[in-house]
Amino acid sequence: MSLFDIMASILVGINVTMKVTLYGMLYAVPFAFVFGVAQHFTNGIPRLIVTSIIEFWRSSPVIILIYGFYFSLPGLGINLSAMTVGAMVLGLNIGGYGSQAVRAALQALDPGQVEAGYALGFRRLRILYLIELPQALAAMTPTFINQFIQLVKGTSLVSLVTLADMTFLAKALSQIHYAPAKIYTALLIVYFLMCYPATIVGRMIERRVSRGREVSHDL
């Protein structure tokens, strides 16, 4: 089998990889914003609760959570599909990291921005989405893109719960044709080709963001 043939066979699994990525984003993005903002807004006990939830998803090993949810929840009568478990665990894990980018970007803003909003008669939520988030978005985009890449790579873990993604197919192939070096090289190349465009976009945005900062500092 040539490298190309192998890549072609692996690519059959790309729709599963992409599906997990996409559904994962549907968990990650809302989680990142809701919990990042919640952490920014709260104090004391509520903040402690918000932080614990974030830390649970961010700090637990993804593979253990996937196994845990997939193999243990049915014992409690909760049956989630492998796709749901994979997307949710990977998404919330990435979302946990994302929430920290959201919080950090919001907290890096000059508190004078919020005060100016209040002084002009805005309520808190309006200030958040008209004044704080538009400014913070630029700062968190590079992190978001990095996390998107982490998510794409992380989807390879769903192969452990029976989903026939690219990694699953590669594993299956290497059991039939004993050529692991060739097969896993092909797999790496495929993941690289998926992630590299995101890296480039990320770099472009990062450059634009830092240029924007220079302009606003350059009084």
Next chain:
Amino acid sequence: MQSALPPIAVALSNVSKWYGKFQVLTDINLTVKRGEKIVICGPSGSGKSTMIRCINRLEGHQRGKIVVGDTELTNDLKKVDEVRRDVGMVFQHFNLFPHLTILQNCTLAPIWVRKMSRRDAEEVAMDYLQRVKIPEQAHKYPGQLSGGQQQRVAIARSLCMNPKIMLFDEPTSALDPEMVKEVLDTMVSLASDGMTMLCVTHEMGFAREVADRVIFMDAGQIVETNAPEAFFSTPQHPRSKLFLSQIL
């Protein structure tokens, strides 16, 4: 001056405030009539910012009473909104929104808070940008303007909300010396239009020209209230004297 019973713009009675155990304001009493111009000075840390920030509820007070127009400030958000509708504020560091153009900075609140149409809001904004003498910068971003220009935009942005009272917290102290005059000129012109103004500033020229009263604060208290000329030439309180000898 003209009417026998001038309406009161702002009244603070026995206002006290603490940060934890630290008392920042002690028994502040201050009544500002409509159209009156008050200059507030005093050493750094004496509570000047805190006092004026209580007037638009950027800070809450723990004791005493603050009435703005005919609204008493409490935790009631509706009351706070009412007061903020009538009170504009200009900050030491301008606090313009860097992601919006000058024009958008001026129309954001009129559109979202006052529910004006974009066209009306832009018309009003251009009028005020004309008044602060920078209509040609309307489509630039704050970062492209000088400090003095930014502060004039900040004044225009406030005026677009049609406030009845303006608070200034050291509006010129973050500026390069050559830009102080353009901002003070804008404030003088605002004063001559009859705006009620409370200005924290150490610009004596401005105080002499514009202020009806100078208030001197120290350690969270109003220590002296005087006419500007008298305050600067013959201050009454030893702490005012000491302060003036240090800044002169």
